[in-house]
Amino acid sequence: MSNNILKPENIVLNKELNNKEEAIRYVGGILNEQGYVSPEYIDEMIKREEITSTFMGNYVAIPHGTEDAKKAVHETGISVVTVPGGVDFGDGNIVKLLIGIAGKGDEHLEILSQIAIVCSEEENIQKIIDAETKEEVISMFSEVN
Template structure:
């Protein structure tokens, strides 16, 4: 993945959230602060969550906007937030790793497949959650071809 899509400024480790909404607003806020999306996109992330959960299993959720949120995407970007104590995404689904995505055009499809490769291995999830630096997390995702 290109360095512009994921930067140390869009990675936050060891966060705590009481609700799924708070968690999604946080990860969306990182995308917004770094200029990947406008403010409306964060609301569209919450809207997407109401339609269908972005919980993927393995303690991973991939919050992203609805289809009509594409106009709110300024640049393709990722935000990664680790939540070691977990946050309940409903139905007993606990999320410890959130990967917020904003994709221009169809770029999010390629990013999703790369994320799926990394997150399909439980030891990779553990490595991300236990990473001692943001660079370590960036390296995990840059190794994906």
């Protein structure tokens, strides 16, 4: 994963978030602040969540925009937020690792596959949740080829 897609500024560790919408707006806000997306992308992330949950299991959610959101994406990027205390995504699904994605064209598909590889191992997810430095998080994703 290139350094431009996931950089230290895109990562927030040990955040407390009260609910699903706050969590999605927070990860979307990082993408917006770092110049990957326009503010309207965040609303599309909320719409996507209403259509189908982005909860993936193993404490992971991957909020992203709808197809309509593509025009709000300036460049491909991801944001990573750890919530060790957990945030309720509904139906008893607790999320401790939020990965916000903005993909230009089909670039997000490659990112999703890399994230899927990392998150397929529960111990990797726990390492990210427990990470004390942003570099630890970046190294977890950069090891994927």
